[in-house]
Amino acid sequence: MNFDTLRQKIEEATKKAFIEMFENYGADEIYGFALYSDEGAMTVCPSTNTLKHLTTVDQDDLTYHKFEPAEWKYEMKGADEEFNEICIQLRTELEENEFLDNHEYNEEWFLKFQSQLYKTCIGVLEKLKNEGFFNKIVGKDIFLTFTVSEYEFETKDLENIINKLNDDAYKTEYLDWMKTWGR
Structure with a gap:
């Protein structure tokens, strides 16, 4: 798979999805955006x-709902066609390469593919x-993250993701929240 081409498609889809969300829900004050995949590396979704939306969630679990994209209001919404096309490409690549000619699982290839996708x-x-x-679109910094369903990043890897993608109070709040996890 040409990951430069994939990167360009994901970037275009991400921009389109975020603009769609802002046009439809900007008045509700967008504060968070994420891309996520799955452990099988078959999907990329916004x-x-x-x-x-945060005013409607259980306030005892507010921080979890604030930072966990699987709990967000608009999961898998925005640039639907573009993200569906990306997912089809990923599944096709997996079908063509995940197994060796002798039908043996090609773990080395898969782990490299998964890592490169993430x-x-x-x-x-x-x-x-x-x-x-x-x-530029919302007029303020927002919380950004990447996550994988049914998968837990190592603490250091997750910290690196949060540090790369956030420069604001959300970063500090997230990193402080991580300290309460008791891993």
Whole structure:
């Protein structure tokens, strides 16, 4: 798979998704945007949340709902066609390469593919953050993250993701929240 081409497609889809979310829900005060994948590296999807939605969640678990994209209001919303096309490409690549000619699972190839996909998603978010893309649209810094469903990053890896993608109070709050996890 050409990851430069994939990076460009993910970037274009991310921009389109965020703009769609802002056009439809900007009045609800968007504060968070994420890309996420799955452990099988078959998907890339956006997730967006708003401050308005946070007023509807269990306040005892507010921090969790604030920072966990799987709990966000607009999960898998925005640039639907573009992200569906990306997912089809990922599944096709997996089908063509995940197994060797003798039908043996090609773990080395898969782990490299998975790692490169995750790095690509993080890189797209970091690039857009550094260009001020999100800030220009909503007029302020927002919380950005990349996550993987059914998967836990090592603490240090998660800290690196949060540090790369955030420069604001959200970063501090997230890192402080991590200290309460008791890992």
